[in-house]
Amino acid sequence: MPTQPSDDELSQAAAPGLQAQDAQPAKPYPQLERSRFGGTERRPERTLDDDAPVSRSDLQKGPQELIEHPTVSINWGVLLISSVVIVAFSIWAILTPGDARTTMKATVDWIATNLGWYYVLTMTLVIGFVLWVAFSKEGDVRLGPDHSRPQYKLATWVAMLFAAGVGIDMLFFSVTGPVVQYLHPPAGAGGTAAAMQDAVVWTMFHYGVAGWSVYALLGMAMGYFAYRWGMPLSIRAALYPLLGKRVRGPLGDGINIIALVGTVFGVATSMGIGVVLLNVGFSLIFGLEQGLALQIALVIGAVVLTIAATTSGVDRGIRWISELNLWSAVAMMVYILVTGQTAFLLNALVENIGQFIVTFPARTLQTFAYEPGSSEWMGSWTLFFWAFWLAWGPFVGVFLARISRGRTLREFVIAAITVPVLCDFIIVSLFGNSALFQVLQGNTAFAELAVQSPEQGWYALLQLFPGAMFLIGLATLSGLLFYLTSANSGAMVMSNFSASIPDPSHDGPKWLRIFWAVLTAVLTVAMLLAGGVVAMEYATLIFALPVTIIAYLVMASFYKVLRMERAEREGRVLRKPSMAPIGGHMPERSWKQRLEQLRAFPSLRQATQFLGRTVLPALDDVAAEFRNQGYEVERSATVNAGGIEEPLLRVSMDTFRAFLYHVAVVEAPVPMFSGRMTRETDVYYRLEVFTQTGSGGYDLMGLTKQQVIDDVLERYEAHLAFLTFSSKTDTASVLTPPMPREGLQPAAPAGTDAGQGRNTE
Template sequence: MQESPDPSGNEKRPTQPIERSKFGGTDHAHDTRRHKRGEELLPPVSSRELGEAQRELEKDFQGRPTRKSHVNWPVFIISSIVILAFSLWAIFKPDAASNTMADVVAWGSANLGWIFVVTTTAVILFVLWVAFSKEGQVRLGPDHSRPQYKLFTWVAMLFAAGVGIDMLFYSVTGPISQYYSPPMEVPESPAAARDAVIWTMFHYGIAGWSMYALLGMAMGYFAYRWGMPLSIRAALYPLIGKRIKGAPGDVIDIFALVGTVMGVATSMGIGVVLLAIGFATLFGLEAGLALQIGLVLVAVLVTIAATSSGVDKGVRIISELNLWAAAALVLYIVVTGKTSFLLHALVENVGEFVWTLPERHLQTMAYEQDGSEWMASWTLFFWAFWLAWGPFVGVFLARISRGRTIREFVIAAITVPVLCDIVIISVFGNSGLAEVFAGNTEFAELAQDSPEQGFYSLLEMFPGSTFLIALATFSGLLFYLTSANSGAMVMSNFSSFIPDPAEDGAKWLRVFWSLLTAVLTIAMLIAGGVTTMEYATLIFALPVTVIAWLVMASFLKALRMERAEREGRNKYRRSQAAGGGYAPERSWRQRVSGLRSYPSKKSVTSYIERTVVPALTDVTNEFREQGYAAELSYVPDTDSGVERPTFTVHVSGERNFLYQVVAVSTPIPTFGGRTPTDETNTYFRLEVFTHTGSEGYNLMGITKQQLIDDVLDRYEAHLMFLGHSSDADASSFVTPAVDPDTTT
C-alpha cells in the first residue's frame, strides 16, 4: 500500500492500485511489456506514453526534475570546435580550403545530388498532406489557444524570416545566367528566355518554404501542445524516446546547429558582398574586403544591442519595415521601368512556374551534358541552403505561430512568402533581361561575372537612381540584420536546454554565436567569397537531410496518436448523444437563468468554494476509497487570479485523467439578455480544461450533483479514449511494439 500526496492540504490517504481494470490502476501486463521493450530506451507508441515526455524532458541529465535553462555543453563545445576549426582552415589555408571543398562538391553532386532532390520533393508532399488531412485542424498549442499576432504582422514576420538578402543578389544574375547558359534549352533562344526567370523562381519557391513549414510545425506542435522544449530533438521524441536526452539527441542538435551557422554565415556573406557595393556607390567608399568585414562587424554590434529586445519588440518592427521597403522597391521598378513588359512577363512567369513545377522538382539533369555541374551551382546549392536554414527558420516560425492551426500555418507559409518571392524575382529578373534583349552585352557580362555589381548597375539605369539605390540598400540591410539577429537567438537556443519554449538562450550565448558566425563569414570571404560559401553550404547541409526524414517519421507518428484520440472522443460522443454529449445536461430553468448571467470574479470564486470544491472533494475521496490514485490540487492562475481546482487520476502506464476548472475572462456581448453595466465589459466563465485545452462549455449555475456526473462522464470518456488509443496505436509503422523475447 502506498500514500498519494494531497496538494489541497488534506491528510494523506492510502492508495491501492486497482487490479481488475486495465485503466483504473496498475496494469501489470502493460508494465511487463514496457519492461521487456526496454522502457528507458524505446520510443512511445501511443499518446498516453507521449504524454509523459514533458516530465521526462524537464529532468536534468542526472534524472532530477528541473525547469531551469542551462547550456548544453557537449553540443556547445563540439559545434564551436567544428566551426572554429573550419574558419581557421579557410583563413590560413584559403586556396587549399577552396580546392578541397570544390572536389568534395563535385563528387557529391555527381553521386549524391538525387538525395537533395528526393528529400525536398518528399517534404513538399508531406506538408501538403498534413495540411489537408483531418489533422490539419490541430492547433500549435492547446485547443483553446489563439494566435498572438495579427495576420499582417504574422505574414510580414514569415516573409522576413525566410527571405534573405541573397534573393536580391540572385534576382538579376540568376535569370541572365540561365539565358546565356541554360541547362536544357538552346542558349540565347526564346525558349531559354522564357525559362530563365522560371528557374530562379523555382529555386526560391515552394521547396524552401515547405522545409521551413515542416520543421516549424513539428517543433511548434511538440513545444506548445505537449510542453516540450522548442528544439529539433524534442520533435523526435515519438521516434527515439528518451534517447534524445543522450548522445543521439546531442548529435542531432550538433548537425542542426552547424548547418544553421553555415546557412546564416552564407546569407551574411552574400549580403555583405552586395551591401558593400551599395554603400560604396552611395558614400564613395571602396567596395573591398575591408568594407565587407566592417559590415559584418556592424551586424555583430546590432545583434549585441538587440539581445534584450526579444522577438516581440525587435524582429516584429524590422519585419514590417522590411515588407514595406521591399514593396516600395518593386513598385518603383514597375512604375518607372518597362511597365507593360514587366506585367505581361509576370503573368506568363506565374503560369509557366505553376505548370512546370512537378517536372522541375524531380529534375536531376541526368541526361544533360555537364548536368551535375549545373545542378551543383544552382538547384543543389539552393536545396542545401534551405535545408541549412530549415532549423533556424523553423524555430522562428514556431515562436510566432503559437495558436494557429497546422493547416493555416502550412498554407500561409507556402503561399504568401512564395508569391512575394515570385513577384520580386519576376520584376528584377525581367528588368535585367530587358536590358540584355536591347543589346546591352556589357551589363550582361557584369551580371554574370560580378552579380553584386550587376544588381546595382541595373538600378542605375532607372530615373532617380540614387534614391532607388538607397532604398534597395536599406531593404537589403533590413534583410541582413534580421538574419543575423534571429540567427544568433536560434543558435543560442540550439546550444542550450530550455524547458520553457517561451524562453531563449542566455544573452552571452547570443553574443558568442554572433561573433563566431562573423568569424566564419570573414573566413569564407577570404577563402573565395560566394563560391566558397556555396561549397560549404552543400557539404554541411547533407546531414540535415537525415534530420528532415526523421522529423517527418516522428511527426507522422504523433499525428496518428492525435487521430486515435479524436476518434476515441467521437466514438464516445456518438454513444452519449442521447444524454447531451459532453456538456452536463441542465434543466430548462437553469438554461434560462444562464442567458442573463454574466458572473464577476467574486461570483465565480464563491461558486468554486461552494459547489466545485465540495463536488471534486467528494469525487476524490470516493475514488481513493475505491483504490484509485486520485488527487485534488489547486493550480495558481496568473491571468484570472482565481485558483484552478484540478482533479487528477494517475493511471499507471497510461495518460492520466485531468479535470481542471478554469475561470476564463470573456467579453460581455452587446446583445442578448442584458448589456454590460460596469467598466470592465467582461465576465467569467468556468470552463473544463483537459490535457489539450478547454472543452468549451460553462459550468456556472449547475448543481453539485450535475458537476459530479460531468466528472464521471468525462472519466468514462477518458477510459474509452485509452482503450481506442491502445487498439489503434499499440504499434506504429515506425516502431512496432514487438516483444523481443518472442522474436525469431
C-alpha cells in the same frame, strides 16, 4: 491525503500558467488490476531497449524527461563543440584560403556527382509530407491546446513569416539567376526562346515551395511539441516520440550540434552575400572604395546593429524590423513596376507563375541524369539552394514556431508555402524580367556583368531606371533590413539551440546571443577571405548534408504523433448519438442559468469560492463512487502560479490511457459588447475543464453540483469511446503500438475475453 500529480499529468492539461509544484512521480500501475473492459490483465514489463514512447502516457513524460532545470541553463557541451568546429573552420579558411577553397570544391563536386539524387529526393518527400499534413484531418490540430488562439494579427504574422525566411541573397540572385539560365541553361542551347521561357522560372523554383516546405516541417513539429505538450522549443523535443529519453543525452546533443552548425553556416552565407551586395550600394551612395575592407566594416557594423536589435526580443526589435522590411520591399517593387516596362513585367509575371505551376512536379524530381556535365550546374544551383534551405530550416523553423502559437497545422503550412512564396515570385519576376528585357535589347555589357559579378549586375540594373539614386538608396535600405532580420533571428535561435529553455516563450540569455552574432561574423569574414560567395556556397552544401538526416527523423516522429491525434478524433466521433458532445460545448444549463451567464463576469475571489463550494464536493463525490465500484482513483490538486489549488481527478485504466478531469482557473478578457451594462474590470475568471488534449472550451461557473457530476461522467464516457476506437486499431501508432514480442504477452485469465485483454503498451 491526496497525492500531488506528476509533471507529465499536468503537462497534458496544457493550461496557460499551470505549473506542477513539488510534483512527485506518478504511482506505478499494479501488476494485476481490475479492467474496466472486463476481467483482469497483467501489464508486461518494458524491455531495456524499449526507450522510445509506445503509448500516450509514455509521451506525456516528455516534459519531465526533457526539462533538466526549471530555468534557462546553458548546454555547455553543445556550445563548446559547435564553437570549436566553427572556429577551427574559420582559422583554416583565414590562414590557408587557397587550400580551403580547393578542398571544399572537391568535396562539393563529389556530393553533386554522387548524392545529387539524395538532395532532390529529400526535398520532394518534405514537400509531400507537409502537404499531406495540411490537407489531412489532423490539419485542424493547433500548435497549442485546443482553446489557444494566435498571438499576432494576420498581417503582422505574415510579415514576420516573410522577413524571417527570406534573406538578402534573394536580391543577389534575382538578377544573375535568370540571366545565367537564359545564356547558359542546364539543358539545350542558350539564348533561345525556350531558354528565355525557363530562365526566370528556374529562379522562382529555387526560391519557391521547396524551401518553405522545410521551414514549415520543422516549425510545425517544434511548435506542436512545445505548445501542445509543454516540451522545450527544440529539435530534440520534436524527436522525443521517436528516440525517447535518449534525446536528452549525447544523441540529442549531437542532433543539436548538427542543427546549430548548419544554422551558423547558413546565416553566415546569407551575411556574406549581403555584405558583398551592400558593399556596392554603399560605394555608390557614399563614394566609398569597394573591396574587402568595406565588406569587413559592413560586417562589423551589422553585428553592432544586430546585437542592439536582438537583445530587445521578438516582440519589439525583430517585429519592427520585419514590418519595415516588408514595406520597403513593397515600395521598391512598386517603383520598379511603375517606372519600368510595366506591361511587359505584368505579362511576364503571369506567364512565369503559370509555367511554374505546370512544370513544378517535373522540376522537383529533375536531376539531369541524361545531360553530360550536369552535376556542375546542379551543384551550383539546385543542390546549393536545397542545401541552403536545409541549413536555414532549424533556425527559421524555431522562429516561425515562436510566432505561431495557436495557429492550426493547416493554417501554418498553407500560409508558409503560399504568401511568402508569392512575394518571392513577385520580387524574382520583376527583377529577373527587367534584367532579361535589357539582354533582349542587346545590352551585352550588362549581361556579362550580371554573369561575372552578380552584385555589380544588380546595381547596374537599378541604374537604368529613372531616378536611379533614389532607387539605389531604397534598394540598399531594403537589402540592409533583409540582412538584419535574418541576422537577428539567427542569433536568437542559435542561443536557443545551445541552451536548455523550459519555457517556449523565453529565449537564451543576451550574452549568448551576442556571442553567436560575433562568432557568425567571424565565420563570414573567414569565408570572404577564402573566396567570397563561391566559398560560402561550397560550405553550405557540405554542412547541410547532415541536416537532411534531421529532416527524415522529424517526419517520422511527427507522423507518429499525428496517428495519435487521429485516434483521439475518431474516438470522439464513435460516441453514441444520445450523448452530449464534448470539446467546445458546455454542459446543458437551464434557460435561467444561460441568461445569468450572459451578464456574469466573476472575479478571482468569486471563481475561487465557487470552486470550493461546488466543484470540489462534486469531484469528491464522483471519486468516492468510483472507489466504491472498484476503480483506482486519484483525487489530487495542483497549485497554479497564483497560489490557487486546482482539483484534478484521475482514473487509472490498467495499461490503457488514464482518464483525467482537471478544473483550472483561467483569466479571460471581458467582452466589449455583452449583456452587462457596465464594465468595472477588463478581465474575469473562468473555471475551464482540461483533459489530455487541452481545454474543453467551456466554463463551469454557475452550474449546480449535479451538473458538474454529469459533466464528469460525460467526459468519462467520451474517454471510453476513445479507448474503444484505439483498441480496435490494428496498425501501430503512438497510442496503439505493435503487440509485445512473443513471450511478453501473458495469457488471458479464465473467463476473460482475450480481445478485451489486449495490451496497448
